[in-house]
Amino acid sequence: MIPTSTHLVRFNDNLLQILRYYPESRVRDVDGIKKWLNADIAIRKEGIMYFCQTIEEAVEIDDQVEVPKRGRPKKIK
16 A cells, blocks of 8 residues: 555554544444555544554664675675
C-alpha cells in the first residue's frame, strides 16, 4: 500500500501512521475497514475512529554491507 498520509503519532510507545479517520457514528465494521486500509490498529478518541499502521523502528546494521570504493554497495553473504 502506498502511504497517502504523513500524519504520525505516538501511542503506547509505538509510532503510528494515521491512514484514515472517520466519525465513530459512521463506522459500522471496524475489522472490515482495517482490512480494506491494511491497518493493524484502530483507535477511538473523542468520537473519532483512527485507522493506523504501526511504523517499525529502523535498525541500522553496519556490518552487513560492504561499501566499495565506487559503485553500489554490495551485500555480504
